[in-house]
Amino acid sequence: MAMPKGAQAFPRSEYLRRLTAVKSEMERREVEVLVVTSPANLTYLSGYTSKSGYVPQGLVVSLRDEEPTFITRRMDAPAALHQMYIDRGNVIGYPEALIANPDRDGYDAIIDFILDKGVGHRGIGLEAKLLPALTVEKFKSRAAEAKIVDCTNAVTWIRGLKSDLEIAMMREAAAISDAGMLRARQVIRAGVREADASAEIIAALIRGTDGKPGTDIASFFLCSTPRTSTCHIRWTEEVFQQGSQINLEFSGVRHGYTSPLMRTMSIGKPSDYIRRLHEGEVAGLAAALAAAKTGNTCSDVAVAFNATLRKHGFEKESRCGYSVGIDWTEPTASLKEGDMTILKPNMTFHLMLGNWIDEDIGYVISETFRVTDAGGEPFTKLPRELFEI
Amino acid sequence: MAMPKGAQAFPRSEYLRRLTAVKSEMERREVEVLVVTSPANLTYLSGYTSKSGYVPQGLVVSLRDEEPTFITRRMDAPAALHQMYIDRGNVIGYPEALIANPDRDGYDAIIDFILDKGVGHRGIGLEAKLLPALTVEKFKSRAAEAKIVDCTNAVTWIRGLKSDLEIAMMREAAAISDAGMLRARQVIRAGVREADASAEIIAALIRGTDGKPGTDIASFFLCSTPRTSTCHIRWTEEVFQQGSQINLEFSGVRHGYTSPLMRTMSIGKPSDYIRRLHEGEVAGLAAALAAAKTGNTCSDVAVAFNATLRKHGFEKESRCGYSVGIDWTEPTASLKEGDMTILKPNMTFHLMLGNWIDEDIGYVISETFRVTDAGGEPFTKLPRELFEI
Incomplete structure (x- = not known):
């Protein structure tokens, strides 16, 4: 047969x-x-x-x-x-x-x-x-x-230039990313092993949402206190503590297409420093999206983000994003100062604002967006919160 | 800090x-x-x-x-x-x-x-x-x-030559592989989405067993009817049917170390053909392990497997295994006829007997083992069954 x-x-x-x-x-x-x-x-x-x-x-x-x-x-x-x-x-x-x-x-x-x-x-x-x-x-x-x-x-x-069908697929992936993050907020608790929380979040990313399962597992990072300055470790065998901060980066996957998402969570009140950093980054995120409109350059987006973050008293060393789609990163356009790629409608980027400042300080937030004439349109429906648990 | x-x-x-x-x-x-x-x-x-x-x-x-x-x-x-x-x-x-x-x-x-x-x-x-x-x-x-x-x-x-500490780590990974396979047997049912079963199995691989979680996600393949002749797809959005056959390949991971495992499951009675193929493969597996002793060659193991399978009326086209350890495959020794690598104690192999015979026929079984003077010693504790659900 x-x-x-x-x-x-x-x-x-x-x-x-x-x-x-x-x-x-x-x-x-x-x-x-x-x-x-x-x-x-x-x-x-x-x-x-x-x-x-x-x-x-x-x-x-x-x-x-x-x-x-x-x-x-x-x-x-x-x-x-x-x-x-x-x-x-x-x-x-x-x-x-x-x-x-x-x-x-x-x-x-x-x-x-x-x-x-x-x-x-x-x-x-x-x-x-x-x-x-x-x-x-x-x-x-x-x-x-x-x-x-x-x-x-x-x-x-x-x-790099997506069709409307591809944008729809990335929105499906984004809805799964959101479901994963909401699951993370439910299962991250003091006393829970990082591995057990990861098992629940990853299972949510596979089950998917709206009747559409995840079709693959993409990269997954859970970097918690005292490892919030790391960015690419899976999880450890340890248990979350009261006061732990947890930096999350993952994506739902639909037929190869990803829509990465990062959020920071805190079990109990975050420090004033992290709170201020969060405010600066969220302001930078909004400024970057406003600049991500047709005809501007990748560099313009980075300049808008960096200038805003600087006003809040912080710097981010690494680029603030990259072209994204099938299998996550596309090694083409970067959201960094000096990248003169001109933005066109339906280009998609991971506005990746992870900021690993010092050996004991790191904070993450990100959204995946598409370029429109009016600016970057994010796929996530999550609030830009530092989730307090 | x-x-x-x-x-x-x-x-x-x-x-x-x-x-x-x-x-x-x-x-x-x-x-x-x-x-x-x-x-x-x-x-x-x-x-x-x-x-x-x-x-x-x-x-x-x-x-x-x-x-x-x-x-x-x-x-x-x-x-x-x-x-x-x-x-x-x-x-x-x-x-x-x-x-x-x-x-x-x-x-x-x-x-x-x-x-x-x-x-x-x-x-x-x-x-x-x-x-x-x-x-x-x-x-x-x-x-x-x-x-x-x-x-x-x-x-x-x-x-390629493991220490006793590494063998202990691979045994931990194997115990997780076993836990994943037992979970698969519980969750695979007619009417269940392949994705939902995969979510449960992968969560079990991350939670681990004996207080030791999986530390990463390795490759994972679930190839079910009508896709049993495929070997490297994740899972689909479809639902298992009464009569479906499911071929599974995955591994627990401990600090990078893997111990891959494959088993075939059937919702309801498998066909006589698949049953006979299973018997031939299990006999071949035992013959291969008996040949996998210190001083023999990789080729000897493949010859023992192939000769036994042939007696049962079947052939396997691909090699019957490879050196295994950190991140799964080691691109060195292959269990295939003509590979004259001499077996030494504590070399470890994935005896990979997946057999994709025709466009509608595929069957899998595998065990990860270490070489000893008395033959290959498998890490899995699972029976060599064609699991009927």
């Missing part, structure tokens, strides 16, 4: 729209065939979210074909048949002999496929900066006639 | 033992300074599990110093101070100016540090195959006098 197609995250027309944008960029770069290997770009162009990126695989986009072709390990091909909108014939599973083989690997299967297409002297685009050096060398030597063109982040820049 | 040291996963003496083995390998390879960048190797040599590997960072092991030095983004330094056994002075946070900077990045901070040490004409070891090509070039051009030596997997091979 053949693997049936599963429910698709987006209609075929949406994927073809994305492909059209990618093909236009390929023409601009004189690339005949583009090999997409970054997992997030692969999801973007195909709907595929299965976790097979631990072995070589690639979505081959050709100017001559309407649909791309996906080449992956044979055991992962059924997931592609199930999840992708493309025709069965455009999913190719390469044999197990290419796994843990020092001489030939899955990239050879991709190169074989491209050479069979007869690319000749034309361009082959690679996400070269994300590939192992040996893989790029292999393309250069095996497709010696062709011109290898670095297309790292070419697709990533295109997916 | 300074960040206090957290509870350590292992005593300092254990880390120094590991470092001694690494330094001995460095001498053999004529490497004066080794830059460890793989997150699992970093955990192995320092106890660090914070998720800061999204930016350049490295643990610099020098033959001249007892302790290594960790160089990371400034905002991630407090987590290192908290989690690592090393002296405060050996954690260096590089400035935010090196983030999203096209000219200089965190690797420049690492190179600056090494050049300051005066490595001269001696060797600098890199995990080169895991680094971006541009980074390796940067080391070669900035440390032009030194000899750049590829040390990819040098530390990985050393950590």
Whole structure:
């Protein structure tokens, strides 16, 4: 029996729209065939979210074909048949002999496929900066006639601009993020283990809300006293104390799309210092959103935030956000002074105002928003509170 | 106030033992300074599990110093101070100016540090195959006098051989894997959403067992009818049906250490075909464990499994396992025919007998074991059942 197609995250027309944008960029770069290997770009162009990126695989986009072709390990091909909108014939599973083989690997299967297409002297685009050096060398030597063109982040820049369908998906993810944060407020109590609270919050992120479950687990950080100056630890085996501060960062996930959210909680009254920092950051958040309108730059948003925070007597060392979407961070536009990327409607950013000031002081708040003509429109419906428990 | 040291996963003496083995390998390879960048190797040599590997960072092991030095983004330094056994002075946070900077990045901070040490004409070891090509070039051009030596997997091979302390940690992870599987058997029912069952199982993996919580979330796969031929999807938004088969793969995590486990469940009676496949695989599992004794090779284990499965009328295309430990797979020894790695006591493997035979047939069973003189000793205490619900 053949693997049936599963429910698709987006209609075929949406994927073809994305492909059209990618093909236009390929023409601009004189690339005949583009090999997409970054997992997030692969999801973007195909709907595929299965976790097979631990072995070589690639979505081959050709100017001559309407649909791309996906080449992956044979055991992962059924997931592609199930999840992708493309025709069965455009999913190719390469044999197990290419796994843990020092001489030939899955990239050879991709190169074989491209050479069979007869690319000749034309361009082959690679996400070269994300590939192992040996893989790029292999393309250069095996497709010696062709011109290898670095297309790292070419697709990533295109997916920076979301469609309304994608915005709707990110709103679903945001509703799950909100549900997770509300669950956190319920379960964080003095005497509770950090791990047990995390189990409850993560379960809420998977169950989702409004009949829509989370479809994956994204990054999750719970950094509590005395670790509020850390930003990327999961949780510890310890128990919350009266007076503990808890910094949370996580996201609901819908078909790859994230909408990250950060909030700070305090078991009992927070210190005056943290309260003042919170007020400065919330004012900065509002100023940043006001500046995040069509035609302004990423830099303008950062300047607005930094100037406001400074008026409150604080500084934030790190950038105040980044482009966000599938698999969280898009390594393209940064909300930092000097990033002259011009904001367009439906660009989406994680306005990430985590501020780790000293070894015993850290505070977090963030919202994910889309750019509109009137400014940044956040997806969260949560109040900008320092939640006191 | 300074960040206090957290509870350590292992005593300092254990880390120094590991470092001694690494330094001995460095001498053999004529490497004066080794830059460890793989997150699992970093955990192995320092106890660090914070998720800061999204930016350049490295643990610099020098033959001249007892302790290594960790160089990371400034905002991630407090987590290192908290989690690592090393002296405060050996954690260096590089400035935010090196983030999203096209000219200089965190690797420049690492190179600056090494050049300051005066490595001269001696060797600098890199995990080169895991680094971006541009980074390796940067080391070669900035440390032009030194000899750049590829040390990819040098530390990985050393950590393949576990200490008794590590085996104890993997047993803790295994107990959590078992608790997760027992929870799965309780919550998987006709009419339940796959996502809701997954939320319960993952929460159980975080809560842990015997007073020891899971310290992280590892990979998690739930592939149910009609998707039993897929192997790497999370879960879907659908509901289990009477007659559904569910293939599960996950692991508890203790301080980075995993002990993966796979089992197949069936809501109602499984088909005769799946029942026969299960019997063949269980027989193969026993044969593989019997062959997994000191002095035999990885290949011997695969031959024993394959021969037994064949007697039952089945074949498995993919390798039947791999070295396992911190962050799951160690990309070193494979349980496959032709891998002549000689088994030593306390090597640990995931005997991964997932068998995705056709587009509508897949079955999974696996156990994580350690090598002993008497054969493979599994960590799970679960029966080798096809769980009927």
